[in-house]
Amino acid sequence: MFDIAIIGAGIIGTMISRELSKYKLDIILLEKDNDVANGATKANSAIIHAGYDALPNTIKAKTNAEGNAMFDQLCVDLSVPFSRIGSLVVAKCEEEKKVLTELYERGKKNGVPNLKILEKEEVLQMEPSLTNKVAGALFAPSAGIIGPWELAIALAENAIENGVELKLNYEVKNITKEKDYYKIYCDEDYLEAKYVINCAGIYADKINNMINSPYFEIMPDTGEYQLYDKSVGKLFNSIIFQCPTDKGKGVLALSTVHGNFMIGPTSERVKSKENKGTTRRGKDFLKENIRDLCEEFPYSKIITAFTGLRAKVISEDFIIEETGNSSGFINVAGIDSPGLSASPAIAKMVVNILNNIASLEKKEKFNEKRKAITQFITLSDDEKSELIKKDKRYGKIICRCENITEGEIVDSIKRSVGATTVDGVKRRARPGSGRCQGGFCSPRVMEILTRELNVGMYEILKSNKGSYNLIKRKVENENWSGENV
């Protein structure tokens, strides 16, 4: 029997796992997909928000500012890319400048450090590519950019290093309460745990309803993005938000931690929790709105588009609590934005809740460090030669756009939370992240996956279950039906 079962390996589940791995506990992290960070954690704005957005005294407000301050140490310990480039909320008229003052006051109440309202000239000095129509801006130097899935993968690796067990492809389908523990079912298979933490993102309501009466509903809301080539990467120095108006929050723009440029998101309430497609409507909206920030925006440099799903609840605040009618069952639900920024503080909150019911004891030894995959391209010439001498696979470039070597790809597969799919390799070592988006290197990545995992080429997936890259055609059978074999 486990002490704790955590359901969902997004940023919330992995952050909580790692935080709880500091204690003497048997923990299992359950994930329905074939990899960690396959939900909202892989498709968001990748911003560590400063914390002026949420209404004071909400859980969002408290955990955002507190979580933000924890990222420097966390990202050093886990070797995750993070940069405090600061953010600007841009006003384009006197009316919008009043909103900046509101956000400033709210931010101060929420404990956001060093906020400043800037005049037009100061803003344009900081951001020469910004529209000349700017009238002023709210500057938040504590805002930053991060690799969200890289953080979740690093957290999972470090949690495993500290004793947590990860079970992928385990979709929780039912939960029953026994006398003083829970049975957690995946079809006929089940496991037992004294405490359950529900971090199932968009499906957190479904998990809650397996054991409690329904008391919240998760409403999916799509956010579409466009990613641009590195040649656009330096257009702005900070994260640029538009001033929120009655019409919405507008489009934000930022450089990513890997030097690309990103614009988005849209916001549209949808019915399906699997609705992750991009739309013509979304594309037009982004194109129209980015003009409000930069009139000469280089649209032709787009390299890909993607969609994330926000897990919205009516209360618009995070739900982080032990549920009334099931002791030892903790919901961490409705974690939409700024869930990524708040995640370290959310994990602390969950530990406090558990501590009140279970009196946790710290381990004598906890290894807070995790080593990243060596990025060959960042090494000096001497270091490169040394590495190739030790392992010749570092001398073979597989991804030409991003200069990723075979050595890095093999490392991404061989880790404790190793990649098993083409996108899994991409998220860890970055082949396929460049201009050609894998057009050249995907088949080579598939070959490496096939060899290292000792499976057939036809079994290699692009990402989630069923996303086969290759279809084998039964040439001998003229009535071939088109299924995978």
Ligand SMILES: Cc1cc2nc3c(=O)[nH]c(=O)nc-3n(C[C@H](O)[C@H](O)[C@H](O)COP(=O)(O)OP(=O)(O)OC[C@H]3O[C@@H](n4cnc5c(N)ncnc54)[C@H](O)[C@@H]3O)c2cc1C
């Ligand atoms: C468009 C968009 C933009 C955003 N921008 C930002 C931002 O810039 N900054 C910020 O701080 N936040 C942002 N957020 C919010 C942030 O991305 C989320 O708060 C965060 O990723 C939520 O993490 P999670 O672990 O709760 O959910 P997820 O990452 O969705 O993880 C939940 C996991 O549970 C698994 N699961 C579901 N059902 C089951 C089951 N039955 N059994 C087992 N596993 C299950 C899923 O497969 C999934 O892996 C944004 C979100 C979106 C969608």
